[in-house]
Amino acid sequence: MNPFNQLNFSGGPGVLPACVLAEIQQAIMEVPGTRLSLLGISHRSDWFAAVVTELEDNVRSLLGLGKNYHVLMLQGGATQQFSMVPMSLLRGKTQAAEYVQTGYWSSKPIADARREGPVRVIWSGESSGYRCLPTDDELAFSEDASYLHYVSNETVEGLQFQRVLGRDDVPRVCDMSSDFLSRPCEAERFSIIYAHAQKNIGPAGVTMVLLRDEILESVNRDLPDFLNYGTQIASHSNFNTPPVFSIYVTLLVTRWLLHQIGGLKKVDAINQQKAQKIYGFIDGSGGFYRGRAKPADRSLMNTVFELPSKELEASFLAESSAAGFSGLGGHRAIGGIRASIYNALGLAAVDQLLDFMQDFQRRH
Amino acid sequence: MNPFNQLNFSGGPGVLPACVLAEIQQAIMEVPGTRLSLLGISHRSDWFAAVVTELEDNVRSLLGLGKNYHVLMLQGGATQQFSMVPMSLLRGKTQAAEYVQTGYWSSKPIADARREGPVRVIWSGESSGYRCLPTDDELAFSEDASYLHYVSNETVEGLQFQRVLGRDDVPRVCDMSSDFLSRPCEAERFSIIYAHAQKNIGPAGVTMVLLRDEILESVNRDLPDFLNYGTQIASHSNFNTPPVFSIYVTLLVTRWLLHQIGGLKKVDAINQQKAQKIYGFIDGSGGFYRGRAKPADRSLMNTVFELPSKELEASFLAESSAAGFSGLGGHRAIGGIRASIYNALGLAAVDQLLDFMQDFQRRH
Numbered sequence: 001m002n003p004f005n006q007l008n009f010s011g012g013p014g015v016l017p018a019c020v021l022a023e024i025q026q027a028i029m030e031v032p033g034t035r036l037s038l039l040g041i042s043h044r045s046d047w048f049a050a051v052v053t054e055l056e057d058n059v060r061s062l063l064g065l066g067k068n069y070h071v072l073m074l075q076g077g078a079t080q081q082f083s084m085v086p087m088s089l090l091r092g093k094t095q096a097a098e099y100v101q102t103g104y105w106s107s108k109p110i111a112d113a114r115r116e117g118p119v120r121v122i123w124s125g126e127s128s129g130y131r132c133l134p135t136d137d138e139l140a141f142s143e144d145a146s147y148l149h150y151v152s153n154e155t156v157e158g159l160q161f162q163r164v165l166g167r168d169d170v171p172r173v174c175d176m177s178s179d180f181l182s183r184p185c186e187a188e189r190f191s192i193i194y195a196h197a198q199k200n201i202g203p204a205g206v207t208m209v210l211l212r213d214e215i216l217e218s219v220n221r222d223l224p225d226f227l228n229y230g231t232q233i234a235s236h237s238n239f240n241t242p243p244v245f246s247i248y249v250t251l252l253v254t255r256w257l258l259h260q261i262g263g264l265k266k267v268d269a270i271n272q273q274k275a276q277k278i279y280g281f282i283d284g285s286g287g288f289y290r291g292r293a294k295p296a297d298r299s300l301m302n303t304v305f306e307l308p309s310k311e312l313e314a315s316f317l318a319e320s321s322a323a324g325f326s327g328l329g330g331h332r333a334i335g336g337i338r339a340s341i342y343n344a345l346g347l348a349a350v351d352q353l354l355d356f357m358q359d360f361q362r363r364h
Numbered sequence: 365m366n367p368f369n370q371l372n373f374s375g376g377p378g379v380l381p382a383c384v385l386a387e388i389q390q391a392i393m394e395v396p397g398t399r400l401s402l403l404g405i406s407h408r409s410d411w412f413a414a415v416v417t418e419l420e421d422n423v424r425s426l427l428g429l430g431k432n433y434h435v436l437m438l439q440g441g442a443t444q445q446f447s448m449v450p451m452s453l454l455r456g457k458t459q460a461a462e463y464v465q466t467g468y469w470s471s472k473p474i475a476d477a478r479r480e481g482p483v484r485v486i487w488s489g490e491s492s493g494y495r496c497l498p499t500d501d502e503l504a505f506s507e508d509a510s511y512l513h514y515v516s517n518e519t520v521e522g523l524q525f526q527r528v529l530g531r532d533d534v535p536r537v538c539d540m541s542s543d544f545l546s547r548p549c550e551a552e553r554f555s556i557i558y559a560h561a562q563k564n565i566g567p568a569g570v571t572m573v574l575l576r577d578e579i580l581e582s583v584n585r586d587l588p589d590f591l592n593y594g595t596q597i598a599s600h601s602n603f604n605t606p607p608v609f610s611i612y613v614t615l616l617v618t619r620w621l622l623h624q625i626g627g628l629k630k631v632d633a634i635n636q637q638k639a640q641k642i643y644g645f646i647d648g649s650g651g652f653y654r655g656r657a658k659p660a661d662r663s664l665m666n667t668v669f670e671l672p673s674k675e676l677e678a679s680f681l682a683e684s685s686a687a688g689f690s691g692l693g694g695h696r697a698i699g700g701i702r703a704s705i706y707n708a709l710g711l712a713a714v715d716q717l718l719d720f721m722q723d724f725q726r727r728h
Contacts, residue, residue: 001393002393002394002399002400002401004394004399004400005393005394005400005401005404008400008404010404010406012406012605013403013404013405013406013407013605013608014404015404016401016403016404021392021393021401021403024392024403025389025392025393028385028388028389028392029365029366029369029385029389030366030368030369035366035368035688035690036366036368036369036372036690037366037369037380037385039377039380039385039388039567039613040369040372040374040377040378040379040380041377042374042376042377042691043377043568044696075439075440075441075444075569075607076439076440076590077439077590077604077605078604079589079590079603079604080439080440080590082588083588083590083591112588112589115588196605198605203403203608203609204407204605204606204607204608204609205439205569205570205607205608205609205610206569224446224447224476224479225443225476226440226441226443226444226447227447239443240441240442240443241376241377241441241560241562241568242568243439243568243569243607243610244377244567244568244569245567245568245569245609245610246569246607246609249403324399326399326400327406332408
């Protein structure tokens, strides 16, 4: 065991459960029951087909979804989805897609969508520095939009929606990269959900995409196969060699969520407890630690805060690193401090961080 | 140690060196010098920037290339390159790209290229069942082609070119997925070389692309960033979260090639020795084992052969599996037997296989 892994507060890649790391270590030498290393086993083997089936089923089970949802494991990150979504749903259309711009990550896909068709940004928090999310009154969704796209959790600014946006008669597409499988999310109300793995569900190198059956009828299939949702669905994410390692690790994480944690309600309760501890401490610090986001819009995944000066922030990062914590620097786009508390970041690690923060404040 | 890993004759993923597997096992818990798991360490860290730089340099060093070659580590497999190459070099062009169709894998990219522009197949072995490669007399390359594309080693049929094809005044593009870094290859004569990792250089999930500086002048950059060679080069394969695990393993394999094996001439000599042992044994088996490819075109990486009947082939596969060998089944497209002997498959494993083959022949 390496205790420092459990003190990784990075915005991504996130911590993986210690028991999963131990299983991966073993699988590097030999996957149980196969005689082979995880890195030498064939993606055309019965073993791998069973991995994919179990992973698809675990994700549906965790989210309460039926077989009308297809579960894909693709390469290219959420970034590839920024393009695949409009290539599939917007190319050649005259009705605009609607995008909600709430921070760093929801801004990125807007440019990619504009390459493919008309886009309407129906709300932007840019001028106010992305410190809050829109209220319902500020959002007017069109009934004839090609689709609605938004990001459920803004990793950089630490903002998270606590409700589902949009109209039920317009396809909803959501980038859930940084809070997927961290809480129940009414997944059955979405046409497409995508999430790269490296926050809550696995290592970098694989991205999960959920597609509701109905949306496939209107999906453009005149695309190269690797960008074609239809081809990928038909081959169960095995059209060409998939990232077997990352997919297997993701399976192990879903097993942990299902069988050790006990599902999304349970992990949500723990995540709420962790976030409340940090935000409670910040709010009670007499202004020494200052939460960046409007309190009602605070993220349960990424707690973003500032200190009274840039010098103190630099000291905080240097001293926390010396104390064994890692990943506490804010995103390069905005600076400050960010403590990301994904599923596998434990309550004990949060308590250790708060002890450090209390001590740091006392000394400065 | 798990001895079965070293008896993996699969067409892909290939064996990794035992010492590399041991290093990966350690890195899953803690990357030396970082305090963090390989799966938790940031792709924006100084550590990862050094990994990418060393890997780029190792590849250039192994191939004798200068800084005029860019080395990329991308996602999506060779399959993504089947599209990226013509998107980048053929879209909007009137001069055809020339493709040489020598087997299963060189056939795939032809359809993807035709989506983007005019394609001319200048030679096809399809009607003869892909049992041989073209001679120089059979190939007429045009001086005005947009580029020439071919596959250096046909993994499925076991065919390998022992020379560089094409004209020096037309950009040469080569899919070297299954023999990259297995021998010296006159890399400086190619404009683009691509190779997925999972044969000789690493695990599935990363694909290496080498681009010569001059070709960038004519590369189409009006593409989404993840498909844009220019963007990927500018960011040193770190435009969006890269597959850190697969890239690190690939670095470890290049270190092994450089420092333990001693470079490409050395590994080529070993690979020749392994292939000669197998082909020599087959040719001396009195017709019991029958090499599929024309002897002059035989692959040093994939030895493909047949037995006198389908029943004997089935027995061969069942008994070899029981004896601890894996991956000996031919590709699903053609059947038969295939013993793939990539860089990390040792001479001792080849000797064990030949002992088994001799015993099998005696018993049947």
